[in-house]
Amino acid sequence: MARIDLDLAHAYRPNPTQDSDYALLPLKMSFRDGGAYALLGPSGCGKTTMLNIISGLLVPSQGTVTFDGRDMTRATPQERNIAQVFQFPVIYDTMTVAENLAFPLRNRKVPADQIKKRVGEIAEMLDMSGQLNQRAAGLAADAKQKISLGRGLVRSDVSAVLFDEPLTVIDPHLKWQLRRKLKQIHRELKLTLIYVTHDQVEALTFAEEVVVMTRGKAVQVGSADALFERPAHTFVGHFIGSPGMNFLSAQSANGTIEVAGTPLVPTRELPQGPLKIGIRPEYLRLSNAGAAGAVPAVAKQVQDVGTHVMLTVDAGGSLLKVRLHSDDRPPAVGDTVWVRVLDTHTCYYKDEELVA
Numbered sequence: 001m002a003r004i005d006l007d008l009a010h011a012y013r014p015n016p017t018q019d020s021d022y023a024l025l026p027l028k029m030s031f032r033d034g035g036a037y038a039l040l041g042p043s044g045c046g047k048t049t050m051l052n053i054i055s056g057l058l059v060p061s062q063g064t065v066t067f068d069g070r071d072m073t074r075a076t077p078q079e080r081n082i083a084q085v086f087q088f089p090v091i092y093d094t095m096t097v098a099e100n101l102a103f104p105l106r107n108r109k110v111p112a113d114q115i116k117k118r119v120g121e122i123a124e125m126l127d128m129s130g131q132l133n134q135r136a137a138g139l140a141a142d143a144k145q146k147i148s149l150g151r152g153l154v155r156s157d158v159s160a161v162l163f164d165e166p167l168t169v170i171d172p173h174l175k176w177q178l179r180r181k182l183k184q185i186h187r188e189l190k191l192t193l194i195y196v197t198h199d200q201v202e203a204l205t206f207a208e209e210v211v212v213m214t215r216g217k218a219v220q221v222g223s224a225d226a227l228f229e230r231p232a233h234t235f236v237g238h239f240i241g242s243p244g245m246n247f248l249s250a251q252s253a254n255g256t257i258e259v260a261g262t263p264l265v266p267t268r269e270l271p272q273g274p275l276k277i278g279i280r281p282e283y284l285r286l287s288n289a290g291a292a293g294a295v296p297a298v299a300k301q302v303q304d305v306g307t308h309v310m311l312t313v314d315a316g317g318s319l320l321k322v323r324l325h326s327d328d329r330p331p332a333v334g335d336t337v338w339v340r341v342l343d344t345h346t347c348y349y350k351d352e353e354l355v356a
C-alpha cells in the first residue's frame with residue numbers, strides 16, 4: 001500500500017489557455033496509506049480522468065504523481081502495482097470462481113497454500129464460499145461483478161485498489177449490501193481504496209473521505225459529516241443532501257445582516273458586503289413571528305413524504321425547503337410562517353466559498 005500524492009493538471013487538448021480547456025484544473029491532493037476515498041461528482045467533472053492518472057492509464061499533461069514520495073508520473077499500471085475494478089465484470093468465463101479469484105495471485109507466483117487461504121477469506125467476505133467451484137460462465141451479472149471485486153481485493157501487496165462505478169450492474173438491494181460489505185472489507189484488509197461514483201449515497205456509505213468534484217475541480221475533501229455540516233462551497237451544499245442545502249442572498253453591513261428584506265443580528269462575525277447564507281432543510285425551523293434570526297415566508301407546498309412533512313416556502317422570492325419536526329404543525333398553503341434562518345448550523349458564503 002502507498003500514500004499517493006497528486007500535484008498536477010490535465011487537459012486533453014494541447015496548449016490549454018482557459019479553465020474550460022482542462023479536464024482537471026491544477027490541484028494538489030493526498031490519499032493516505034490505507035484510507036477509503038470516494039471521488040464524487042456529476043458526469044464530466046473529471047473523476048475518471050483523475051482515476052486514470054492514478055492508475056497510470058493516463059499521463060497528466062502537467063505535474064506529478066508520487067507513491068510514497070517516489071515519482072510515478074510515467075510508470076505503467078503494472079509498475080505502480082495497482083488493482084482496478086471496472087463498471088462491468090472482467091473475469092474468465094471458463095474458469096471457476098476460485099480460479100478467477102486466484103488468478104492475480106498465481107500471476108505473482110504466490111505459494112499455493114497462501115493462495116488457497118486468501119481466496120477462501122475473500123470468498124467468505126463476499127458471501128461466495130458456496131460458489132467457489134462453479135464455473136463463472138453460468139453466474140448472474142451481479143455474481144460476476146462480485147468476482148471482479150474479489151479479484152481487485154485479493155492481493156494484499158497492491159499500492160491501491162481503484163473502483164470505477166463498480167456497482168452499476170448490481171441490483172439495488174444487493175448494491176446496498178455490497179456497499180456495506182466493501183466498508184467492512186476495508187476495515188479488515190486496510191487497503192488504500194479509491195472509489196469513483198456519481199451517487200452520493202454510495203460515496204457517503206463507503207468512504208472515510210469524499211472528494212467532491214465539479215468542472216475539473218476538487219471543491220472539498222471531507223467526511224460525510226463535514227460535507228453535510230460545513231460545505232466548503234455552495235456546490236457541495238447543493239449536491240450533498242436530499243434535497244440539498246437552501247441558499248438565500250444576504251447583505252452584511254455594520255453588525256447586521258439583511259436576509260429576504262428583514263434585518264437580522266448575526267450570531268457570528270461576518271465579512272461586509274453581499275453574502276449567501278446556506279441552511280439545510282433539516283435545520284431550518286419554524287419559529288414565532290419576529291423571533292431572533294427568523295424571517296417571514298409564505299407556505300407554497302406541503303408534502304407528506306411518509307417519514308416527515310417537507311414544506312416549501314417563499315422567503316422574499318427565494319424558495320426554501322423546510323423539513324418539519326414531529327412537533328411542528330404543518331401550515332396551509334398561502335399561510336405566512338416564520339422560519340429561523342440564522343442559527344448555529346447556518347453557513348455563510350462569499351463568492352460561493354464558505355467564509356463563516
Ligand SMILES: Nc1ncnc2c1ncn2[C@@H]1O[C@H](COP(=O)(O)OP(=O)(O)OP(=O)(O)O)[C@@H](O)[C@H]1O
Pocket residue numbers: 012023041042043044045046047048049050198
Ligand atoms: N479521451 C478524452 N478526450 C477528450 N476529452 C475527454 C476524454 N475523456 C474525457 N474527456 C473530457 O474530460 C472531462 C472530464 O471527463 P471524465 O470522464 O474524467 O469525467 P467523469 O466525472 O468521470 O464523468 P463520467 O461520470 O461521465 O464518466 C469531460 O469534459 C470529458 O468530455
